[in-house]
Amino acid sequence: MYLAELKFKVIADTDFSRAEAAIRRYIESLIFNGQLWGREFPTAWQQDSFNSRVVLPAEDALLQKHHSPSALVALQQLSGAGLAYPQCQILGMDLMSQHTDPCQQAPFYILYSRFSDSCSPVRCGEHFAPVPLYQLATAEPDHERLIRWQLQFQALDEIQMQQNRVLRKSAERSMQQLHSRLNKQGRRLARQLELANKVPVYYALYSGSSAHCAQEADKACPGCGNNWHLNQPLHQLFDFQCVPCRLLSNIAWDCQNA
């Protein structure tokens, strides 16, 4: 991914709060369409312009042809706040984030996230590299629901990864149980993506701990009860795959270290 600066030139009378609101609206609409990554976009007022630092999944991510309807509206509204259309300057590769998937079209996708990710929750099935969301079809105006699902998933993962966990069991249950609200939401989003893109979309079901480590490798698919153990792990991460249920998972982490 790329670190870039967006420069919003002041072209008419404005004040800080109007400019700030217009820039926030525009940038947030890009985030919810997967054209930018992260939740923060430090912005400085420098004499005749406002400059925001952002991370792009691809050099051409900000082209208007990728914009959602709400991004186009937000773009138009910049002038009402005294600002020109932004100029984008790429500063270089971002060393802190994953490389974007090179595929034009992946053979299948995986909906997957971890607390430390700063990238799309959709991975290419072949390379396991993040796929920019704006490149994926959706029946909705943008990918806001997917981004909001990822925010909740990462927040719970963050909680259950801490040394002195305050909510370990409930956070882990949300991530691990097939029928938790988090996983139901995620699987529904995966199905919608599959329908819109006509490519299989698997849901990566987290598995952290198990009360029965001895039987962990033989556990059945939680969706259909069938055997789903792979002969060879996929991406050195997934030991289980169920094609009809569109699920991937792993031998519980705690059992792997035992």
Ligand SMILES: [Zn+2]
């Ligand atoms: Zn790929």
Ligand SMILES: [Zn+2]
């Ligand atoms: Zn199954």
